[in-house]
Amino acid sequence: MDGKKLAAISRLGQVPSTVDRQILGLAVPALGALVAEPLFVLVDSAVVGRLGTTELAGLSLASTLLVTVVGLCVFLAYATTAVVARRTGAGDRSGALQVGVDGLWLAAGLGVVLAAVALVVAPWAVGALGATGDVAGQATTYLRASAPGLPGMLVVLAATGALRGLQDTRTPLVVAGVGAAVNAVLNVVLVYGLHLGIAGSGAGTAATQLAMGVALTVVVVRGARAAGASLRPAPGGILAGVRTGTPLLLRTLSLRAAILLTVWVATSLGPVALAGHQVVNAIWGFAAFALDALAIAAQALIGHALGAGDTGLVRALLRRTLAWGVGAGAVLGVVLGGLGWWLSAAFTTDPDVRHAITVSLVVAAVLMPMAGWVFVLDGVLIGAGDGRFLAAAGMVTLVAYVPVALAVRAWAPEGWAGLAWLWAAFAGVFMLARAVTTGLRARRDTWMVTGA
Structure with a gap:
């Protein structure tokens, strides 16, 4: 334009x-x-x-x-x-x-x-x-x-x-x-x-x-x-890339740690929960691609607008990309929640595992719009070069998630109910913590550093 x-x-x-x-x-x-x-x-x-x-x-x-x-x-x-x-x-x-x-x-x-x-x-x-x-x-x-x-x-x-x-x-x-x-x-x-x-x-x-x-x-x-x-x-350019990339590496480490913790808890909930988690996690991952694609668009557009020094456009793009993220999450939630029982049939014939998959997909589906919000905000802040905040926020959200995940491991029953509680913890508490930290950051102007 x-x-x-x-x-x-x-x-x-x-x-x-x-x-x-x-x-x-x-x-x-x-x-x-x-x-x-x-x-x-x-x-x-x-x-x-x-x-x-x-x-x-x-x-x-x-x-x-x-x-x-x-x-x-x-x-x-x-x-x-x-x-x-x-x-x-x-x-x-x-x-x-x-x-x-x-x-x-x-x-x-x-x-x-x-x-x-x-x-x-x-x-x-x-x-x-x-x-x-x-x-x-x-x-x-x-x-x-x-x-x-x-x-x-x-x-x-x-x-x-x-x-x-x-x-x-x-x-x-x-x-x-x-x-x-x-x-x-x-x-x-x-x-x-x-x-x-x-x-x-x-x-x-x-x-x-x-x-x-x-x-x-x-x-x-x-x-x-x-x-x-x-x-x-250019040695200076390469070192700048290392400095810029290191906070994002720490952010990624916090996400990987949360995913590994979730698998560890699923393992403790018995074979039905673990098998069901493998399927739900795979389906969640593919749904995340659609939300990640919107985050990529947000990265490019926000970075370009900040480089141009147009904070008004940045705010407008923020609102619009968030609307796309929440909307896409809602659509994906309807699809996953509505087709859960049939989707489970493509992975297993075990009725207990299918039940665990179906119930957990409904839990994930309800929370998918919030995931869309989180993914897009991640993209916005990455596009703004706000890596240090994202690294710190990643550690904060991991700390918030750990006791909840441990509580599920200690008290949730085995089988489908335990898996449902685990996905309520991951897609609910963990994603909510990410939504709150990034959302509060986005409301301020400190991340909108303009120019090259």
């Missing part, structure tokens, strides 16, 4: 339908890219699963470790999006792309280090999860075969963050979609055609991720050259 339209929005405190289209224009492709990534694990599971139970169990352990490592490095995307969007809004496209280039160097360097560490500590890491014998051997084989792809995985995060900051979510969608298709073909060829077993699956995924990293790097480099940005790593 041009300057006159932005000024009009600021004066009126409203966002017209053109910005609604802009929100969807960013969120829908972002959603596609987010959904494409889990397909890598699904494809690997389908291919390796036909090799045998031992191989599939090994894949489960190894992929859990990889997903955790990559998930902790998501700050590479979030921090880059915020800074690139801010500089773009300030009219400094060259500086914005320089940040993108520095992010690529940081991601590549970190990826090489993590790959080397993974190759060395793979047996120990697998053993720490309790694996022994053939399962441990298969997990170690997959982890070592896929480790060389870590630089590609992290470069994809950084490049995607840079492109989101430039309000381009379509390119990451195309690369993710093509990558998922190539990964499927490559896995089949290496595992069954060349008979490489589980190592072939890991190698295929690593090669695909490296290719995706190269493809997105080419896009960012072309943009940097066109804008006159340097392609050399």
Whole structure:
């Protein structure tokens, strides 16, 4: 939109339908890219699963470790999006792309280090999860075969963050979609055609991720050259990326800790609750993609508006993106709550587990609008570069959740009722704590730091 339209929005405190289209224009492709990534694990599971139970169990352990490592490095995307969007809004496209280039160097360097560490500590890491014998051997084989792809995985995060900051979510969608298709073909060829077993699956995924990293790097480099940005790593820029990313890493650690605590409590509630939790958590995760896509749109738009120095537009965008988040959460809640019994049938035939899934999905569904509020506010504050607050708030909300989770473990009954209480604690208390902390922050103006 041009300057006159932005000024009009600021004066009126409203966002017209053109910005609604802009929100969807960013969120829908972002959603596609987010959904494409889990397909890598699904494809690997389908291919390796036909090799045998031992191989599939090994894949489960190894992929859990990889997903955790990559998930902790998501700050590479979030921090880059915020800074690139801010500089773009300030009219400094060259500086914005320089940040993108520095992010690529940081991601590549970190990826090489993590790959080397993974190759060395793979047996120990697998053993720490309790694996022994053939399962441990298969997990170690997959982890070592896929480790060389870590630089590609992290470069994809950084490049995607840079492109989101430039309000381009379509390119990451195309690369993710093509990558998922190539990964499927490559896995089949290496595992069954060349008979490489589980190592072939890991190698295929690593090669695909490296290719995706190269493809997105080419896009960012072309943009940097066109804008006159340097392609050399700037030590100051890389250190700035580390400083910006560290608080977001701490925020992510607090979220992971809450998720692990929830799994630990579910385990104590018996096999029915644990099995039901696995399904409910998976469905919640896929629903979260839609809300996360709106958060990504909020990151890019808020960062751009702050860079332009337009606080009126920031407030208007805040209200509008929150409306989208709560509305999307309400729609998802109706779908999940209404289809819970039928959704459970796709995962299990055990009537007790199905009952546990259905009841817990209703609990989660009722609280989904609040989750939409939380996800969008997270995106807004990340887009504003308010990482330090988010890190502190993450620890506060974790501290608030721990005694509630422990109370569920101590007093909730086993089976479906215990699982329902656990999801009331996680989707209710934990998300409410996040909603309150981020909501109070958003009401003030201290996070609205303008300019590049």
